[in-house]
Each structure stands twice: as C-alpha cells, then as structure tokens.
Amino acid sequence: MLIKTTPRWAIPERDATPEAIFRQRRALLKSAGAAAAVAMVPGAAHANIFDRLLGKDTPTPDNEVDPSADLYPAPRNEAYQVLRPMTDENLATTYNNFYEFGSHKRIFDAAQALDIRPWTVEIAGLVGKPQVIDIDDLLRSVQLEERVYRLRCVEAWSMVVPWTGFPLSEIVRRAEPQSGARFLKMETFYNPEVAPGQRASWQPWPYVEALTLEEATNPLAFLATGAYGKPLEEQMGAPLRLAVPWKYGFKSGKSLVRFTFTDTMPTTFWMEVGPEEYGFWANVNPEVPHRRWSQATERPLGNDDSDRIPTLLYNGYADEVAGLYAAMDGQRIFY
C-alpha cells in the first residue's frame, strides 16, 4: 500500500541544486580525490555523493515520499539518553555496515536500490498467532517514540543515534509465543537482484540474527523505524531494524522481514561466517578482546583515531541488562 504523493518522474523542488552548491561541487570535481570518487560511481548517483561529501542532507533519490513520514518526529522518551554528543546525521547515514550492498562502509548509494514499499513482516514459528503484517499497518498500530542509544560496532567504531521506533516486546506480545519458545530469530530481506552482496554464494544469506526471549522482552530491545526525527533511510536498515545497544552492532539486523520463535538457538549469519570471532551472545565488554584486536576503546564517528574513548561494559547499559546473564559463564557471553 504505497501512497505516492509525487510521481516517480517528477523532480521535487528540494532536488533543485542551489547555485552555491553547484559551484562547490565543481570545485570538488576538480580535485583529484573527487575525480577518483566520480569514476567509481554510476551517473545518477553523483549529485547525492557530492551533497554527502559537502555535508548537505539529501532526499532519497527515488523521489518517493515515505508513506509514514507524518509519524515523525515522535516524542522523545527521556528515560533513554546518552551523556555524549549525538553523531552527526551525515556521518551516521554515510558510514554503514550493510553487507548486502557491499563489504565496505560507503554503501548508502547502493542501498537506495532497496524498495521499502510494499513491505510485510511475518511472525512465525512457535506462536499462537502466526501472522503477516503490512509495515504501514504495524507503524500505525504502535506508539512510536524517540530514544537516544549508543551503538558499538565490533570493529571498534561507535555512534550515538536518536532512533525512533517501538519496543521489540510488542512483536513478542502480538505473537503469543508458545511455552516451548526460547529464541527469537530475525531475518533480513533476501533479494540478490537489488542486493549485490547476496550474490556471494559462499555467504549464508539472508542475514540472520537472534536473541533469547528474555533479551527480546528486555525494555531496552528496540525496533527502529526512524532516526534523526525521520523515517529510516535504506542504508540504516529501513523500514525496520533492530537496536540492541548493549550488544555489538552486528546483532542489530537491518531491513527485517521475518520473526520466528524457536526452541533451539538459531545459527546466525556471523556465527556461520566466523564462529571463532562472532558468537551468539556478543555482549560488549572492554576486557574481552576480539581475536584480532582489543575492545578496550572505541572511535566515535567523527573523531580521529587518536581521539578514542573507553568502551563500557554492556556498552554502558549494565544496570539494565547485567541481570540477564547473572547465572551464565562470564567469558562465553562476551563474544
């Protein structure tokens, strides 16, 4: 159910290039680095890339107005704040991990190929109420709120993002899990035609992540549908992505299409790719190094590598979640 208020062929006013920016673009074009960047990017993407390089916010190039746009900005839940500066929106939307669109950070243009309407979300497995929900029906039947969360990538860079969304426990509630359900498996879309990364057949597509039901119903576990007071951009995992801020970033799957309740621990994408390096639990702990690097410090996006900050146990959320693991073996839960 996609309501287009602007036809695809129309060029909205906001796409018009003010003269000053046009001149800046030409200046950039003349520099050697920019020329190299141009060579790598197909024609239509140039304007977007240059706007990003210049720090200008840009609309999604497909010129579709998101049918949920009127739901943003949502009221901020002041219970979730971070005592660190927010990451600049332009950094958060141009430095991403989304392997479906490439194994590097500059996938924001490639990710625009993902069509985020129509979009349905399936609830399946050991549940009393299996169902398929249209994303817009879902968005209009929950109470959206804004929460500022830390995100700590296992690669040791980090962000502070104002997400908009709703608690993951809402999905659990609607599913009415059977008594045997212990894990919640979350799957990303699968469409190798738009996601070139998924043509790599040696990787176990689609991207799968999972939590225990106790984790999934912890109040911190959040499904993000927006960020920075707007609907999510594709590269951030539109139209629905997880935000579990006490775990390394890879636990927060993007562009989710299916929630399956199971009685056995699912094998996740990264467990299959590198079981020695990326485990099921992946709780942030500065004292437990990755096999190839220390996790003691992190680089907030926007900082130089010389300007790192200490990483916190459970990424700063120990008060909220340490109890989930109190009865478990210490090392096992931290990779």
Ligand SMILES: Nc1nc2c(c(=O)[nH]1)N[C@H]1C(S)=C(S)[C@@H](COP(=O)(O)O)O[C@H]1N2
């Ligand atoms: N489907 C999918 N979800 C994903 C990933 C991915 O490659 N594919 N990367 C993960 C990793 S490693 C991180 S750090 C975060 C990055 O989120 P961001 O790009 O919004 O900062 O997304 C996670 N979710």
Ligand SMILES: [Mo]
């Ligand atoms: Mo990550």
